[in-house]
Amino acid sequence: MLAKAPFSTLNMAKSLNHLIVLCFLVVAPVCLSMKSQGGPLYPQFYGHSCPKVEEIVWSVVAKAVAKERRMAASLLRLHFHDCFVKGCDGGVLLDSSGTLVSEKRSNPNRNSARGFEVIDEIKAAVEKECPMTVSCADILAITARDATVLTGGPSWVVPLGRRDTLDASLSGSNYNIPAPNNTFQTILTKFKLKGLDLVDLVALSGSHTIGDARCTSFRQRLYNQSGNGQPDNTLNQAYASVLRTRCPQSGGDQTLFNLDYATPFKFDNSYYKNLLAYKGLLSSDQILVTKNQASMNLVKQYAENNALFFQHFAQSMVKMGNIAPLTGSRGEIRRVCRRVNP
Known part of the structure; x- marks a missing residue:
């Protein structure tokens, strides 16, 4: 049996009323320092522009994990490998195109990073509900939380408001992500x-x-x-x-x-x-x-x-998810997570 969604539509209004309380109970030090760490991320960012986003993400992730249990770990890992390069900006999702060299080619990701099709499915569903509103970087953050919950782990309130990068960093992916043989x-x-x-x-x-x-x-x-x-x-x-x-x-x-x-x-x-x-x-x-x-x-x-x-x-x-987010007018909201907007 699948775990219950952290934020269902039926409980959305009630959940929103308790978000700040939960934030202080679970991650108070992080929430208090969030502004100084890089951006005005906050849980209710899509409260009016895309209130069903977390319900949509949960639905797709739950289906993917039910189909293949290993997928939960893969989706959680994508968020790690995104944030440790240039920050939590969706860079790990970009395919190579033109002069852009994908981080998927790096040693930590080549032949091992996976789950991109699940992110594609989530993005397509979110775009249908609220076009050009939710970033791929935020989808990764929500997905990581849901993958954890679906395997019996803890839940947390996800601060939102990240935007997507316009480029990738192959060298950053190679050198910034901790490796199995590092000291x-x-x-x-x-x-x-x-x-x-x-x-x-x-x-x-x-x-x-x-x-x-x-x-x-x-x-x-x-x-x-x-x-x-x-x-x-x-x-x-x-x-x-x-x-x-x-x-x-x-x-x-x-x-x-x-x-x-x-x-x-x-x-x-x-x-x-x-x-x-x-x-x-x-x-x-x-x-x-x-x-x-x-x-x-x-x-x-x-x-x-x-x-x-x-x-x-x-x-x-939560602390990792707040590494150097692009906010405000920086970056963009990608229509498709694999490529920058034309």
Whole structure:
């Protein structure tokens, strides 16, 4: 059974009355600092111009996730990969055209970023309801929240009002998005450059409680450079042995593995429990326990307290969603998310 939509049409009026209250209860520090972080985003932005937008998004996302459970993680990931490049501006959705080189060609996105057809379907439905009103960047933000809720995770009030970029940044996508083999300090630096802190890093890494990773993303943990077959000493050896059966030293690069082997389709805190058992799939996951005491303490807290994880995740998602948004007259509202307006 699908989860209930966060904001249905029948409850829209009531929900609007409680939005500000919820904002202060769930993400008060973020809401209070929103203006200084980059733009006048606020939940009721489409209250009059497109009041059914969240209902439309929920309907399409729910259908897509019901058809393919893996899609929830893919849609959540798109929002991450959008915001970490030039800000939350819908740049990740653009196809290559003319002099524009798509971010879809970058190492973090090539052969792995997906869900674009779902965004296309949402955009088409929203355009039919209220043409040239809702940005693709805002659709990504709402979609990420709905994908989280549909897999059992927390809900949050999504500040809205982003506009869409007119270009993309292949280099930004290659260098700004944290990579599976980055060191702890490199990943933390990438977060800090976007105005995010250690708590945001550990909380947002919890999105790996759903989704998959390819063999090529973690093979180096299974086989050392000398080729003697010994696993990374921060990886549970029994778990490594299981992984090697489907991820050989060569070949099988695209074979998919659950990021959270315990509850791969449920948004919960088992990801952190896995890390404490040295069963984090990616190096970038396991280093949260092995390379920094403060991050390890947070991992322990989240592993023990699912509600705390949900609270911090919701706060960090709102904070991430406010990275350098285009507002006012900057950017545009795209008719089609894959290309700038003619």
